Amino acid sequence: MTLDLTPDELLSTTRAVRKRLDFTRPVPRTLIEECVDLAVQAPTGRNRQRWHFLVVTEPERRRAVADLFLRALPLSTGQPLTDQDHWRMNYHPESTAGVFDGLRHLIDNIHRVPAFVIPAVEGRTDHAPVSVQAGAWGSILPAVWSFMLAARARGLGTTWTTAQGPLEAELAQVLGVPYDEVMLAAFIPLAYTIGTDFKPARRIPRERVLHWDRW
Numbered sequence: 001m002t003l004d005l006t007p008d009e010l011l012s013t014t015r016a017v018r019k020r021l022d023f024t025r026p027v028p029r030t031l032i033e034e035c036v037d038l039a040v041q042a043p044t045g046r047n048r049q050r051w052h053f054l055v056v057t058e059p060e061r062r063r064a065v066a067d068l069f070l071r072a073l074p075l076s077t078g079q080p081l082t083d084q085d086h087w088r089m090n091y092h093p094e095s096t097a098g099v100f101d102g103l104r105h106l107i108d109n110i111h112r113v114p115a116f117v118i119p120a121v122e123g124r125t126d127h128a129p130v131s132v133q134a135g136a137w138g139s140i141l142p143a144v145w146s147f148m149l150a151a152r153a154r155g156l157g158t159t160w161t162t163a164q165g166p167l168e169a170e171l172a173q174v175l176g177v178p179y180d181e182v183m184l185a186a187f188i189p190l191a192y193t194i195g196t197d198f199k200p201a202r203r204i205p206r207e208r209v210l211h212w213d214r215w
């Protein structure tokens with residue numbers, strides 16, 4: 001059973017869900033399998049299909065993974081913010097404020113999340129040139145977003161996080177992943193959503209991002 005959403009509604013209402021995750025309902029394995037079946041319809045460079053999806057539901061391992069999430073978050077750095085980033089983040093300040101508010105809720109409840117999805121891709125690209133990075137990440141990220149869309153269509157909520165980043169090697173060890181051969185691409189809490197009505201996000205105007213013939 002999927003929700004009655006048009007393709008445009010699905011694409012425009014798949015939000016990062018934090019406050020409306022239902023921590024009381026387990027997510028059936030069959031639903032996650034369906035999401036993976038759809039995810040692997042995504043493209044990959046040279047049809048290499050190096051993707052993997054680690055799903056963590058077993059209570060003890062889930063606790064270990066949730067602990068790691070909490071320890072990793074303060075260590076996340078990412079690129080420094082530019083003036084343009086500040087402008088974009090403040091264009092709809094309530095949206096950005098909502099992210100931090102929601103994140104607080106997620107942090108406070110991370111141990112109650114019924115499933116974590118950690119997508120992975122074979123082949124490490126540490127220190128590789130951008131052209132190599134583009135091929136590797138471009139061959140896993142479309143599948144991950146498809147997974148998230150498929151989840152939304154089934155009444156499930158997800159939030160893309162990069163919490164795997166700072167403690168990737170340790171997370172790999174907890175999950176038995178061969179770190180030297182495989183990159184963990186994201187860290188995604190998964191649960192049923194509380195209600196299924198989600199709205200399109202408010203973003204910066206199209207004129208600021210659409211470039212025609214030249215930058």
Ligand SMILES: Cc1cc2nc3c(=O)[nH]c(=O)nc-3n(C[C@H](O)[C@H](O)[C@H](O)COP(=O)(O)O)c2cc1C
Nearest residue numbers: 014015016017099102103106159160161162163201
């Ligand atoms: C690369 C990436 C990293 C993100 N990291 C986090 C994170 O660590 N914690 C979190 O709560 N949300 C994270 N998000 C979710 C974003 O905050 C969210 O997508 C954004 O604010 C827009 O909200 P929306 O998806 O509901 O439209 C991340 C999203 C992306 C694409």
